[in-house]
Amino acid sequence: MNFDKELDARGLNCPLPILKAKKALTDMTSGQVLRIIATDPGSVKDFEAFSKQTGNALLEHSAASNEFTFFMKKK
């Protein structure tokens, strides 16, 4: 999947991945896609909730070894 910006949130515990994603998204234009890599297992639920709350679509998310990857499109 294509993306316009990447956020490495590995090693960060919640709520940091969300806060950093929020900040990254504010600098992006509508339609752009942010790729986030996190290691915090709680981030799956967090990003789902964040997506629902803010309307930024969670296009895809996957898990491999102990890393979680999210693709979020700015509203």
Add this chain to the structure above:
Amino acid sequence: MGLLEFARGPALWIALAVFVLGTIWRLHGIYRRPLKPDFSEPRARVMRGAGLRAIVSRMWHHRTFRDATIVGTLNAYGYHIGLAIVFFGFVPHIAFIGRLTGASWPAVPGWLFVAGVAFVFIGLLYALMVRLTSPVLRLLSNFDDYASLVVVLLPMLTGMAVLSLSLPSPYPTTPASPVPVAIHLMSFELLLVWLPFSKLAHAFLVFASRATTGVAFARKGATL
């Protein structure tokens, strides 16, 4: 010695002594306990009168508690005021106090005395009913609560017994039937003896307790 002579004599002096000494002992037991100083900076510049203000303000509930407590509050005022009218406003009682202290004041009109009696009986019986049926009060209530109700009702009941005998006017110092009067007086002496050791002591504790919190809250600028 006849029963009335006993009731008006040794029994009365013992009862009064226990009442006074018991009250002093209970207050002493509380006030001898250590009081830690408060070094926090008070919010209020002037705290004088905070205790008195609390005594007055807690005579009525905050509006938010009205629905849940107003019936109980009005009922309690009913029987407290009724008791005051009955005790202080009736000719034989005024005469009794006069014999002890020399003080005297006019009696209340007959209808007010009857109203007072009614408020006391209805009030105390309503309070007893609530205490026996409310889940909260059933959990909280102990021997003291029920015994105190009985101890206050007894002078009322024995007083009614005396009243049922025809009372000549002016009321003589030596009644024609001394035994009912003696029993009535002794039921009052039981109340005197019971008061300092029971929840009836709220008669004097209420001022201390409200004032203490009033001062503490005024220091913080907190609404009482």
Add this chain to the structure above:
Amino acid sequence: MNDTVQTLDACGTRLTVEKPAIRYDRQGDRSDAERIAAAMNAFGKDFGRTAALYLESCIHCGNCAQACHFYLATRDPKYTPIWKLEPFKQAYKREAGPFAWLYRTFDLKPAVSVDQLQAWQELLYDACTMCGRCTMACPMGIDIASLVGLARHAMFEAGLVPHELWAVAERAAREGSPLGATAKVLRERIDWLADDYDVEMHLDEPAAEVLVTFSSIEIMKYPESLVATARLLNHAGYAWTVCSAGYEATNFGMMSGNLAWQRQATLKLIEAAIACNAKVLVLPECGHAYMALRWQGANLLGRPLPFRVLHISEFVAENIANGRIRLRKVDASVAFHDPCQVSRRGGATSAPRAVLAALGVDLRETQDSGALNFCCGGGGGVIANRRADELRYGAFRIKMQQIDATGAEMALTSCANCRQSFDDGGAHFHWDRSMGSLLELCAERLEERVAAAGKQGLTADA
């Protein structure tokens, strides 16, 4: 039995320890006799004049129940506030009261037993936030909430604190924070926040006018509050600092009932303020932190504090009044939730309202507001206690409905624990609102300032 290091659950809507496989609501391995002796000893120390007066004065009217959100939500008489003090009163009358020898000689009240204290753990810790609403209803003026605080001393000494509360209190005493916000984590967060949010933050300056303190809940869960605090202080032009030796404003020693831990946490703050010569110590958006330092701090020190103590809402209100903080208006309706320990118990009810007035919002007070408001249900350590969740949600519902009834667009409070309680309770009830922070809103609405010499004046966007 492992009742020492419990893993924190730092995700989710409220911070506590991970759900235990086995709950350890009894700490230590002592015999019942030793526990009860420890409890009685603690009781004895707490039977001062004021506690004695209160314990003597209850007339069993039951009015306190009508004020308590736990009773109102369940209608269970055991949650009657003064009933929570029953073993305390029993011990007082039997051992220390003016007629104690009568009570003992005729066994008018039985001796308190460990089973009784164990049964009372739920009443004192799960079903009480020490919010003090009961105190407002008592016709005898008894400060019931303060008695619960005292009774918790005995419970701690007896080793009868609920599992999670004990775990976070112990962690706080050991590491400096109940929730993992150690000095190291604080430093890392401050570095990251200063960088990411482009805000000047001061840590461990040798001297400052204002010592800023934080709550672990903010550091771990709402770090934007730290940014907001910095923005406000910078805007107001104060020389301020956070001190890594004394930054934690929460006091789980006080909440769990451990006086030594309470004193330890308080003295750290006081010593930090003295060390940097601060004139003012600002407490964060936290409820019990205010009670712990503003009203109890000097007494733990043993003398008046050589600096002023202000809740952040009081600090902002004061600096609005003197013109050092200038806020842009907010065109919205707001319902304000009073943190019980700041408003009702602490006396600082008007400060947040002065701030809201400066923001120009349409303030819609809840039906019970200010000093008579309903507690969010999460204070006093209740939110850390998983066993109390259902009780807390029932109590929370009352508050939630009152906020909804105002019809306000925004809901704001000035306590991170209340915020957390609203997050968690709100999630439980699928609430369509969220509780915001008064502090964070103020920081967002700062007027642009021309930079004062040597200080970065900042515009307000997060």
